[in-house]
Amino acid sequence: MEGRNVLLSIKKDIERHVGQKVVLKANGGRRKIFVNKGVIEKTYPSIFIIRLDNDTQRKVSYSYSDVLTKTVQLDFAK
Template identity: 40%
Template sequence: MPTTLATIKDNLDHRIGEELMVVAQAGRKKTTERHGVLKETYPAVFVVDLDQDENSFERVSYSYTDILTKNIEIDFEMDKDES
């Protein structure tokens, strides 16, 4: 598991264009799942283009800190296919 913001960004830089699922904390014992494609990475955030069939908005951005603090988890769809 990546432990620094730089390693998280580096890992995501190599996966641009891949499908993923973001599981975000949405309050007490609640989570939301969103499916999309990793579109871009920036110095502090990354952008996910969302699946239009299940979301009312087109894209969402998260900070690398969200991953580090476990506010969100990301699972790449290709990883699931291989296992």
Template identity: 50%
Template sequence: MPTTLASIKKSLEDRLGSPIMLTAQTGRKRQTERKGVLTETYPSVFVVDLDPDENSFERVSYSYSDVLTRTVEIEFLTEAV
């Protein structure tokens, strides 16, 4: 991933609508993986609509600083056609 907040925001804006896998650090040696679609970007946060079959809630948002500090890791998924 890019190394500045502006470049992280720009790279996410370029991939709106893409399926992604998020790996979030939730505590000491704990991680949460979520699969969804990148739907919106705002000045400070981005929003992901989650897969309803795998998650109990519909949307989640993270800040760009979470990506910069590697609290959240993003992997873009490619769909086989």
């Protein structure tokens, strides 16, 4: 039950930043970490979408549990 509350708070935090720029740090496996800049485009019940700045049409999606397990880290622009 507590895990569900944590995921809900992560989801609400990301929803508050829709349309804002973020720095995305994603674990690519085998000691690879990808760092990209982008904009949080949309949130869904289980995932959220980020449009990357370096590619014009490239979008990536991650689940809220990826943030919880620190597979993905988001640094929101102030």
